[in-house]
Amino acid sequence: MCESNAYLRKQGEQDELFLEAVDRVVPYEDGLLLEDIFGKRKMIKARIAELSLVDHKIILERIE
């Protein structure tokens, strides 16, 4: 499977795991809607800071 894990970028700290096994990411009002491969959904006021698909990483940054 080619899903990725979504991490929240923290200044000066290790990135924090937000959602594992993410399949879909769709912009949603002022944030993002993430859906994992099991259909579980999470919303967050954030934007995509970086994708690194070979590393299975989606890095998110909170929008203030």
Next chain:
Amino acid sequence: MCESNAYLRKQGEQDELFLEAVDRVVPYEDGLLLEDIFGKRKMIKARIAELSLVDHKIILERIE
């Protein structure tokens, strides 16, 4: 490998392939920098409209 293909969303038309085998996507000034698994880079004035990783798709939308 878990790279995806990046497509440019076209209103009322089929999405247009922009770059295959994308590994990394990083915001770049007013657009995005895409890098494929071979290190080839392409820039585009666009934003991520949708990710669908199980389908290996990154959908981009041009910024006017």
